[in-house]
Amino acid sequence: MEVFQNIATGFSIAITPMNLVLCLVGCFVGTLIGVLPGIGPAATIALLLPVTFKLPPATAIIMLSGIFYGAMYGGSTTAILVNIPGEAASAITCIDGYQMARRGRAGPALGMAAFGSFMAGTLGVFLLMLIAPPVAELALKFGPPEIFAVMVLGLTILSYLSSGSLIKAFTIAIVGLFVGMIGIDIAGIYRFTFGIPDFFDGIGLVPVLMGLFGVAEVLLNLEQIITRQVFDTRIKGLLPSREDWKCSAMPILRGSFIGFFMGVIPGPSNTISSFVSYAMEKRLSKTPERFGKGAIEGVAGPESANNSACAGNFIPVLTLGIPTSAVMAVIVGAFIIHGVTPGPLLIKNNPDIFWGTIASMYIGNFMLLILNLPLIGIWVRVLKVPYGILFPLILLFCFVGAYANNNSLAELNVMIFFGLVGYLMKKTGFEPAPLVMAYILCPFLEEAFRQSLIKSHGDFSIFIKRPISAAILALAAGIIVLNVFSGVKQRRKSLLEKI
Amino acid sequence: MNREKITGIFLLGLGLAVFLKSLTYPLGTFRRPGGGLFPLIASVLLMGLSALLTLQAFREKEVDPSSQSAFFPEKAAPRRILLGFAGLLAYRYLLPVIGFAASTAVFIFFLSRFLGRYSWVMSVVFAAITAVVSFYLFQVWLKIPMPRPYFGI
Numbered sequence: 205m206e207v208f209q210n211i212a213t214g215f216s217i218a219i220t221p222m223n224l225v226l227c228l229v230g231c232f233v234g235t236l237i238g239v240l241p242g243i244g245p246a247a248t249i250a251l252l253l254p255v256t257f258k259l260p261p262a263t264a265i266i267m268l269s270g271i272f273y274g275a276m277y278g279g280s281t282t283a284i285l286v287n288i289p290g291e292a293a294s295a296i297t298c299i300d301g302y303q304m305a306r307r308g309r310a311g312p313a314l315g316m317a318a319f320g321s322f323m324a325g326t327l328g329v330f331l332l333m334l335i336a337p338p339v340a341e342l343a344l345k346f347g348p349p350e351i352f353a354v355m356v357l358g359l360t361i362l363s364y365l366s367s368g369s370l371i372k373a374f375t376i377a378i379v380g381l382f383v384g385m386i387g388i389d390i391a392g393i394y395r396f397t398f399g400i401p402d403f404f405d406g407i408g409l410v411p412v413l414m415g416l417f418g419v420a421e422v423l424l425n426l427e428q429i430i431t432r433q434v435f436d437t438r439i440k441g442l443l444p445s446r447e448d449w450k451c452s453a454m455p456i457l458r459g460s461f462i463g464f465f466m467g468v469i470p471g472p473s474n475t476i477s478s479f480v481s482y483a484m485e486k487r488l489s490k491t492p493e494r495f496g497k498g499a500i501e502g503v504a505g506p507e508s509a510n511n512s513a514c515a516g517n518f519i520p521v522l523t524l525g526i527p528t529s530a531v532m533a534v535i536v537g538a539f540i541i542h543g544v545t546p547g548p549l550l551i552k553n554n555p556d557i558f559w560g561t562i563a564s565m566y567i568g569n570f571m572l573l574i575l576n577l578p579l580i581g582i583w584v585r586v587l588k589v590p591y592g593i594l595f596p597l598i599l600l601f602c603f604v605g606a607y608a609n610n611n612s613l614a615e616l617n618v619m620i621f622f623g624l625v626g627y628l629m630k631k632t633g634f635e636p637a638p639l640v641m642a643y644i645l646c647p648f649l650e651e652a653f654r655q656s657l658i659k660s661h662g663d664f665s666i667f668i669k670r671p672i673s674a675a676i677l678a679l680a681a682g683i684i685v686l687n688v689f690s691g692v693k694q695r696r697k698s699l700l701e702k703i
Numbered sequence: 704m705n706r707e708k709i710t711g712i713f714l715l716g717l718g719l720a721v722f723l724k725s726l727t728y729p730l731g732t733f734r735r736p737g738g739g740l741f742p743l744i745a746s747v748l749l750m751g752l753s754a755l756l757t758l759q760a761f762r763e764k765e766v767d768p769s770s771q772s773a774f775f776p777e778k779a780a781p782r783r784i785l786l787g788f789a790g791l792l793a794y795r796y797l798l799p800v801i802g803f804a805a806s807t808a809v810f811i812f813f814l815s816r817f818l819g820r821y822s823w824v825m826s827v828v829f830a831a832i833t834a835v836v837s838f839y840l841f842q843v844w845l846k847i848p849m850p851r852p853y854f855g856i
Contacts, residue, residue, distance in 0.1 A: 254845060371755055375714060378749040382721055385742055393728055393738035396721075419791070426787050426818060427780040592819030593829065596811045600837060603794060603810075608847045616795045623791070627784070631774060632710045650741045662733030 211333060214559030218567055223263050227564045230267035231571045234274020239282050239290050239583045242421055242598040245275040246530040250410040251605040253538055261542035262557045266564040268538055272531050273325055273514040273565070276474060277572045280317035280507050281583050284310060293474035293510035296482045300495060300502030307498050315442040316452055316500055318576040320508040324460035325569040328512030331464050332519065333562050336551065340523040343548040348659060349667050351524065352652035353676035355645050358470030358528060359638065360680040365476050366635040370687055373638050376629070380639035383407055384646025390654065402614035409537070410609040412643065413530055415622025416629075416636045418602035422595050423627045442577055444500070452504035455485050459508030466509070467516020470528035470645065472637050474513040478506035515565070521546050522558065526648055533644045706774070711757030718750035783818060790814050802852030803842055808834035 217223065233252070237243045249268050256264035275291050282290030284301035297317065304313040346354075363373035386396045387406030397403040444452070459481040466477035485505040486495045495502050520528045525547030527533035539546045544554055551558045576583070606619040626636055660666035668674045721742055731737025775781055790813050797806040812830035815821045821829065841847045 254847070369756075371752055371759070375749065375752040375756060378745050378752065379714070379717070381745045382717075382742070382749075385745075389738040391729075391738055395728060395738055395742065396724065423784055423787050426783050427776055592815060592821060596814040596819065596829075597833065599791065599814070600807060600811065600833065603791075604837070604841050604847065607798075607849075608841070608845075611848050613795070613799060613850065616798075620788070620791050620795060624788070632706055634710075653741060654736045657733055657736050662735075664733070 207333065207337075210555065210559050211563060213555070214561075214563030215566075217262060217556055217560035218266065218563035223266055223560070223564060224567070226259070226263055226267040227270050227568050228571055230270020231274040231568050231575060234271040234276075235278035235572065235575055235583065236586065237271070238275035238278020238280075238294075239586050240278075240594065240598075241282060241288055241290050242418060242425075242594070243601055244291065244413070244417055244530075245272045246413050246534050247410065247418060247602065247605050248275075249531065249534045249538070250413075250609060251601070253534070253541065254608065256538065257541070261539070261544050261554070262560040264538060264542055265535070265557055265561050266568075268535055269514075269518075269561060269565065270568045272517075272535075273511060273568065274572055274575075276325075276507075276511045276514060277318065277321050277576050278583065279510075280321070280503070281314060281576070281580070282587060284313045284317065284503070285584065286587060291474075291510075292472060293478050293513075294507070295475065296478050296506045297503055299482075300497075300499050303496065303498035304500065304503065309498065309500075311441040312444040312448050312500065313503050314580060315577065316444045316448060316504050317507040318442075318573055319444070320452065320456045320459070320504040321511040321576075322569050322573040323456055324463060324508030325511040325514070325572075326566060327457075327460040328464045328467075328515030329562060329565040329569070331512070332515040332565075336519055336522050336558075339519060340548045340551050343523045346524070346548075346672070347670070348652040348655035349670050349673040350676070351526070352649065352656055353667065353673035353680075354524070355470070355526065355649050355652070357676050357680040359642060359645065360683050361469050362471035362641055363638050364683055364687070365471070366637055369633065372634050376634045376636075377638035377642040380642030381646045381649070383412070383639070384643040385650070390647075390651055400614070402610075402612055406647075407618055407643075408606075408609050408615050409530070409533055409644065411606040411615040411619040412622050413640065414602040414606045415619040415624075416626035416640060418598060419619060419623025420626025420630060420636070422598055423623065424630055425591070425595065442580065448500050451500050455481070455501045455505035456508045458484065459505040460512040463509035463512035464516040467513035468519045468528070470520075470641050472529060473517065474510040474529075477509040477513045481505040481509035522550055523548055525550075527644055528641075530640055530644065705760065707760035708757065711753055711760050714753035715750060715757060718746050718753055721746035722750065786817055787814075790818075799850040800853050803849040804834045804838040805852070807837055 218227070233248065234245065237245065237248045249271050252268070252271070256267060259267075276293055279289060279291030279294035280297050280301065282288060283294040283297040284305050287298050287302040289295040289298060301313045301317065304310065359377055363370060363377055366373045382396070384406070386403050387394075388404055389395055394404065462481050462484065463474075463477040466480065467473045482502055482505060485501045486492050489495065489499070489501060517529055517532050520526045521532050521536060525536070525545065527536045536546055544550065544557060602619065603616065606615045607613070609615055629636060629639075656666050657664070667677055725739045725742035725746060728739030728742070729737035730739040730743065790810060793813070794806055794810040797809060800806075801809075808830045811833045812826050815829050816823065816826040819826075842849050
C-alpha cells in the first residue's frame with residue numbers, strides 16, 4: 205500500500221530530534237493556552253509565527269498544528285474544574301464535566317476527556333491520511349464555479365448552525381465580506397481603504413480575531429466582578445472505571461466521525477461539532493435525564509468531536525487551499541511565509557510537509573495524553589491564577605499579537621475597533637463566527653466568482669450548468685428554502701436550544 | 704427605539720453606504736467583471752436582509768431573546784467597560800511615546816488597580832514584574848520590533 209510507505213517516510217521526518225522537540229513545545233503551549241480562557245489557538249499561532257521563520261517549513265507546520273490540537277485537550281480541564289470553557293470548543297463539556305467534578309468524579313471526567321481526545325485525535329488523523337490524497341486528486345478537477353459553490357455552501361451551513369436568528373447570521377456574514385474587501389482587489393483597484401496606507405494590503409486577520417474574540421470577551425467579563433472557583437478537591441483516580449468505558453466507547457466513536465466530517469465545513473467546527481455530538485448522545489441515550497447531572501457520555505462525545513474536528517479542518521486547506529476556520533487561515537499564512545502554496549498540489553509537491561505533519565500528529569496526540577494525565581497537576585495550578593491577574597495579561601497578549609502581525613500601530617486601532625464591534629455584536633445577538641469566516645473567505649470567493657464569469661463570458665448560468673457546482677448550490681438553496689417553512693424553523697430552534 | 708430597530712437601521716445605512724461607494728469603482732461588464740461588481744451585489748443583499756431585520760423589529764413579532772435582557776447586567780458595568788476601553792486606548796497611544804516596557808507597566812497597573820481592585824502595592828509589583836518579563840520575552844527574545852519611543856527606555 206502506498207499510504208503505508210508514505211506514512212513511514214512521514215515518521216522518519218517526524219522523529220528527528222528537532223521535530224520531536226518542537227512538536228512537544230507546540231503541544232505544551234497548546235495545552236497551556238487551552239487551559240487559559242480568553243487566549244485562543246489562532247492568536248497564539250499568529251504570535252509564535254515569527255519564531256518559526258528560521259525553521260524548515262515542515263518543522264514549523266508540525267509545531268503550529270501542535271498548538272491547535274493541544275488547545276483542545278487543555279480546554280476540557282478548565283471546563284471540568286472551573287465550569288467555564290478554556291476554549292470555545294469545550295463550552296458544552298462544562299455541563300456534565302463540572303457536574304461530575306462536583307460529585308467527586310473530577311478524576312474520571314478528566315481521564316475520559318483525555319482518553320477520548322486521544323482516540324478521536326488519532327482516528328481523525330487516520331481519516332485525514334486516507335481521505336486527503338484522493339480528495340486532492342478530485343479537487344484538481346474543480347474549476348472556479350465549483351470552488352465558489354463549495355464556499356457558498358459552507359457559509360450557508362455555518363449561518364444555519366450559529367445560534368440566534370438566521371437572518372442575523374446571514375447579515376453579519378455579508379458585513380464580514382465587506383471587511384474582506386478592504387484593500388487592493390485582484391485587478392489592482394483600491395477599495396474601501398479611505399486612503400489609509402495600512403489598509404492597502406487589507407485588514408489583518410490577527411487584529412480582527414484579537415478584537416472580536418480576545419478583547420470583546422474580556423470586556424464582557426469585565427462587566428461584572430467575577431470570582432472564579434476552581435474545584436478544590438484532590439483529584440484522584442484519573443483512570444475511568446469499566447462502567448465508564450462501557451458508557452463512553454460509542455460516544456467517542458460517534459464523536460470522532462461527527463467531528464471529522466464537520467471539521468471539513470467552514471466555521472468554528474470544533475465548537476459546533478461538540479454541540480452536535482452532545483445533542484446526539486442525549487437523544488440516543490436510554491437515560492437522557494442523566495445528562496446535565498454528570499453523565500460521562502456528555503464529556504466523552506463532545507471532547508472526542510472537537511479533537512477529530514482538528515484533523516478534518518486540515519482537509520480543505522490541504523486539498524483546496526481554502527482555510528475554513530480562523531486557525532487554518534493563520535496556518536495558511538504560515539505555509540505561504542515558508543514559500544509553500546497549500547492546495548491540491550501540496551501533497552505531490554511537498555510530500556515531506558504533508559506526511560511529516562500527519563506522522564507528527566500521531567506522536568503529538570500521544571504526547572498530549574501524557575501531558576494531560578500524569579501531569580494534570582501543573583494545569584490545575586495554572587487554573588488557580590485569579591481572573592484579576594489573568595485579564596490584564598490576556599489583553600497584553602492580544603495587544604502584542606495584533607502589533608507583531610505587521611509591526612504596525614494601525615493594527616492596534618483595528619483591534620480596539622473590532623473589540624468594540626464584537627462587544628456590541630454580543631449585545632445585539634450577532635455571532636462573530638459568520639463574520640470572521642466570510643471575511644477570511646472573501647478574497648477566495650470573489651476571485652472564484654469573477655473567474656467563473658470570465659470563463660462563461662458573462663453568463664451566470666455557469667454556476668448551474670456544471671453538474672457539481674449545481675448540486676452544491678442546490679443544497680445551499682435547499683437549506684435556506686427549508687428554513688422558510690415554519691416547521692423546520694421550529695425544529696432548528698429546538699435543536700439549537702437543546703444543545 | 705429598541706436595540707433591534709437601531710441595529711436594523713444602522714445595517715441598512717451601512718449597506719447603502721457600501722452600495723454608493725462601490726458605484727465609484729469600475730463595475731466592468733459581466734463578461735469582464737470589475738472591482739465594483741462584487742461589493743455591489745453584496746451591498747444589495749445586505750440592504751435586503753437588514754430591511755427584513757428592521758421590518759421584523761418594527762412588527763416585533765419575532766424578537767430575539769438575546770436582545771430582551773438589559774443592555775448592562777449591573778449598574779457599575781458601563782463605568783467598567785469605559786475604563787477597559789480607556790486603558791486600551793491609552794496603551795495604544797502611550798506605546799510610541801514612552802516605549803513598550805514603560806507603557807506595559809502603566810497599562811497593567813491601571814487595569815489591576817482600577818478594574819482588578821488590587822491594592823496599590825500589589826498593582827505596582829504586578830505591573831513591574833509583567834513589564835520586565837514581557838520586555839525580555841517579546842522585545843529581546845522574540846525580537847518584535849517595537850516602536851522607538853520619543854523618550855524612555
